[in-house]
Amino acid sequence: xxxxRPGISTGDAGLPEMSRATPRLDFVDDFxxxxxxxxxxxxxxxxxxxGLPAAGRxxxxxxxxxxxxxxxxCGTHTMAISRHGIRQTLPPWLKLISGPGCPVCxxxxxxxxxxxxxxxxxxxxxxxxxxxxxxxGTRTGLAEARSSGADVRVxxxxxxxxxxxxxxPGRRVVFFGVGFETTAPTVAAALIEAQRSGLENFLVHSVHxxxxxxxxxxxxxxxxxxxxxxxxxxxxxxxxxxxxxxVAAEHGLPCVIAGFEPVDxxxxxxxxxxxxxAGKAGVAVQYSRGVRPQGNPAAMExxxxxxxxxxxDWRGLGRIPASGLMLREEFLPHDAQKVLEVDTGYSREPRxxxxxxxxxxxxxxxxxxxxxxxxxxxxPVGPCMVSSEGTCAAYFHYEM
Amino acid sequence: MSGxxxxxxxxxxxxxxxxxxxxxxxxxxxxxxxxxxxxDDAATLELQGxxxxxxxxxxxxxxxxxxxxxxxxxxxxxxxxxxxxxxxPLYISAGFxxxxxxxxxxxxxxxxxxxxxxxEARVQVVAGDTKVVEQGAADGLFITTSGxxxxxxGVHISAAGARPGDAVxxxxxxxxxxxxxxxxxxxMKFDVELKSDCAPLGEMVRQMLEATPRIHAMRxxxxxxxxxxxxxxxxxxxxxxxxxxxxxxxRAEVRGACELLGLDPLILANEGKLVAFxxxxxxxxxxxxxxxHPLGTGAAVIGRVLRPGETGPGDDASRSPATAAATPxxxxxxxxxxxxxxxxxxxxxxQMPAGEQLPRIC
Numbered sequence: 114x115x116x117x118r119p120g121i122s123t124g125d126a127g128l129p130e131m132s133r134a135t136p137r138l139d140f141v142d143d144f145x146x147x148x149x150x151x152x153x154x155x156x157x158x159x160x161x162x163x164g165l166p167a168a169g170r171x172x173x174x175x176x177x178x179x180x181x182x183x184x185x186x187c188g189t190h191t192m193a194i195s196r197h198g199i200r201q202t203l204p205p206w207l208k209l210i211s212g213p214g215c216p217v218c219x220x221x222x223x224x225x226x227x228x229x230x231x232x233x234x235x236x237x238x239x240x241x242x243x244x245x246x247x248x249x250g251t252r253t254g255l256a257e258a259r260s261s262g263a264d265v266r267v268x269x270x271x272x273x274x275x276x277x278x279x280x281x282p283g284r285r286v287v288f289f290g291v292g293f294e295t296t297a298p299t300v301a302a303a304l305i306e307a308q309r310s311g312l313e314n315f316l317v318h319s320v321h322x323x324x325x326x327x328x329x330x331x332x333x334x335x336x337x338x339x340x341x342x343x344x345x346x347x348x349x350x351x352x353x354x355x356x357x358x359x360v361a362a363e364h365g366l367p368c369v370i371a372g373f374e375p376v377d378x379x380x381x382x383x384x385x386x387x388x389x390x391a392g393k394a395g396v397a398v399q400y401s402r403g404v405r406p407q408g409n410p411a412a413m414e415x416x417x418x419x420x421x422x423x424x425x426d427w428r429g430l431g432r433i434p435a436s437g438l439m440l441r442e443e444f445l446p447h448d449a450q451k452v453l454e455v456d457t458g459y460s461r462e463p464r465x466x467x468x469x470x471x472x473x474x475x476x477x478x479x480x481x482x483x484x485x486x487x488x489x490x491x492x493p494v495g496p497c498m499v500s501s502e503g504t505c506a507a508y509f510h511y512e513m
Numbered sequence: 514m515s516g517x518x519x520x521x522x523x524x525x526x527x528x529x530x531x532x533x534x535x536x537x538x539x540x541x542x543x544x545x546x547x548x549x550x551x552x553d554d555a556a557t558l559e560l561q562g563x564x565x566x567x568x569x570x571x572x573x574x575x576x577x578x579x580x581x582x583x584x585x586x587x588x589x590x591x592x593x594x595x596x597x598x599x600x601x602p603l604y605i606s607a608g609f610x611x612x613x614x615x616x617x618x619x620x621x622x623x624x625x626x627x628x629x630x631x632x633e634a635r636v637q638v639v640a641g642d643t644k645v646v647e648q649g650a651a652d653g654l655f656i657t658t659s660g661x662x663x664x665x666x667g668v669h670i671s672a673a674g675a676r677p678g679d680a681v682x683x684x685x686x687x688x689x690x691x692x693x694x695x696x697x698x699x700x701m702k703f704d705v706e707l708k709s710d711c712a713p714l715g716e717m718v719r720q721m722l723e724a725t726p727r728i729h730a731m732r733x734x735x736x737x738x739x740x741x742x743x744x745x746x747x748x749x750x751x752x753x754x755x756x757x758x759x760x761x762x763x764r765a766e767v768r769g770a771c772e773l774l775g776l777d778p779l780i781l782a783n784e785g786k787l788v789a790f791x792x793x794x795x796x797x798x799x800x801x802x803x804x805x806h807p808l809g810t811g812a813a814v815i816g817r818v819l820r821p822g823e824t825g826p827g828d829d830a831s832r833s834p835a836t837a838a839a840t841p842x843x844x845x846x847x848x849x850x851x852x853x854x855x856x857x858x859x860x861x862x863x864q865m866p867a868g869e870q871l872p873r874i875c
Contacts, residue, residue, distance in 0.1 A: 147858065490867035509864065
């Protein structure tokens with residue numbers, strides 16, 4: 114990488130330079146330059162002419178042609194790929210498949226049901242990010258619970274939930290801690306502040322999840338057939354590139370940490386091809402304007418001062434060891450599960466919904482019998498249609 | 514005038530002395546004119562020609578925002594609905610639902626702002642109504658306005674009027690109102706030097722119609738934004754539309770805020786913009802007329818109505834030059850659709866907004 118040009122690598126294969134000569138890059142527009150995008154695309158397309166690299170897991174399609182499968186593991190990437198029409202511009206041998214990158218979507222129904230139960234308890238204020246509101250649980254959803262009188266409030270930051278707890282000393286405020294390593298440090302900060310200021314009525318229902326264990330679980334699954342990972346930009350800004358080295362080394366899959374604009378994604382795909390062609394499987398950072406080599410040690414320290422790893426249930430992937438985050442012992446008075454002891458009862462996936470298979474890249478949204486019919490953004494059946502990072506929502510909004 | 518402590522009480526809505534006081538001191542003082550001042554049960558108006566008649570309720574939160582307030586919004590909202598039908602807006606009625614305890618000083622400020630907007634729009638408020646509800650039964654103040662305008666002879670604007678080949682013209686930068694409101698929302702406040710575009714469009718439309726009366730369809734992209742507007746026109750007219758993302762005027766602040774919040778700028782509300790559909794040979798003349806009005810200086814052609822045979826995401830034009838030859842045709846399955854050409858040179862679908870509408874934006 115040329116460190117004087119943030120985010121832009123000229124790469125081994127002599128990839129195109131950015132069109133602007135100035136060193137300062139606009140964080141959005143410069144990565145949306147049409148000319149750059151088309152050049153990067155051309156570079157990808159031309160690589161096919163020379164024959165595809167024989168990557169470890171490259172597999173033949175029905176027609177006998179080979180193709181490469183790259184899995185993106187970040188809902189924001191999924192949205193960007195759909196919204197910018199990237200999928201349809203790629204050469205036919207290069208397939209982008211969506212993985213478990215949407216935190217709302219990977220949350221198990223049992224955990225959602227538990228939060229809905231908590232929301233319905235007397236004296237409780239349930240605070241959540243907006244996406245969770247319309248996700249259906251087994252028996253009811255948060256939006257329905259709110260219509261029936263539960264006090265459910267949408268917040269944009271964990272600190273807003275903390276403020277609600279401060280403003281309502283007589284009531285318990287339960288925050289639904291959903292998210293990956295990006296969100297968890299902010300929840301940790303709120304918990305530390307709650308403990309420091311004696312806000313005993315601030316509780317967290319933590320179903321936070323860790324990305325690297327999920328990638329490892331995906332790789333270990335025999336039915337998975339990926340050739341490389343497009344790794345999440347924001348999560349990586351926290352955990353750092355080293356977190357993917359085991360996956361790259363043990364499973365021989367190139368990992369490239371990508372930004373979110375069309376040029377970022379196309380450049381990252383070229384960087385994946387660099388590795389495949391060279392027969393290498395390492396971790397590379399395209400999104401260097403956001404990701405430092407060491408990640409964000411302060412955020413990681415904060416995270417692990419409040420949470421510790423625990424086994425967690427993922428929709429579509431099942432139980433993965435040490436892939437979730439639970440509150441450390443000294444924070445247990447703020448643990449909603451421990452304090453409220455709700456009985457979730459029986460939980461199940463919505464009938465006919467294949468969100469689990471979509472989250473693991475085994476199926477695409479149009480292959481679901483409910484997609485765009487019974488299941489749509491106004492009447493979602495599964496979480497992938499609700500979330501602004503969900504694969505089904507991305508297909509529905511931009512690719513139908 | 515009221516003191517800073519004075520508030521509207523339930524008795525102000527009782528229809529008696531206090532109601533008269535409130536109406537006289539606040540509303541008649543700000544909005545009075547010979548017709549309103551008669552205080553009859555209904556305004557009597559002399560009108561000739563084809564009329565446009567519309568209604569719009571306003572529940573915006575917060576009531577005061579950069580570039581306007583609920584008063585200005587309630588006036589321009591109805592005026593613009595008349596204007597985009599080609600009508601010259603003339604008369605407005607306004608209904609106020611006020612929550613018990615609302616500061617009279619704020620009500621005066623809002624009434625004064627309606628007065629200023631009415632002057633700008635050259636309309637008169639000729640009828641009004643005031644109700645006061647218990648605390649909690651409304652959020653401060655809701656305003657409903659209706660309006661009447663006269664459509665000049667020879668003007669026939671309708672959503673169903675858009676025709677294949679038409680140019681799609683947007684009058685200026687997209688999303689200013691939506692982001693200005695969001696930047697003020699509780700729990701979301703962020704600093705952005707951005708004002709709502711809230712403004713009456715009647716005068717600009719008059720100039721547009723002078724330049725060419727043959728505008729086929731016209732709407733203002735308010736709630737639901739450009740995405741809803743284009744889908745509505747496509748459905749009503751039975752056509753497909755393609756816009757060019759790169760051609761849409763948008764402020765850097767709006768683009769940045771959308772990236773940050775994960776919003777699609779195409780669904781953001783606007784309160785001082787319009788979208789016109791005209792035959793391509795009339796587009797240049799119409800653009801000139803818009804550019805000569807302060808509210809249309811940023812007007813641009815952002816797309817066109819597709820001709821039969823051009824539709825479908827699988828046609829060659831929809832793919833980038835780099836892969837056009839290599840990708841198999843996925844076939845066409847498209848009627849009354851809206852497409853956006855992306856910076857990648859590919860085409861994506863623009864759906865009717867669903868599932869994630871932003872509440873109380875107007």
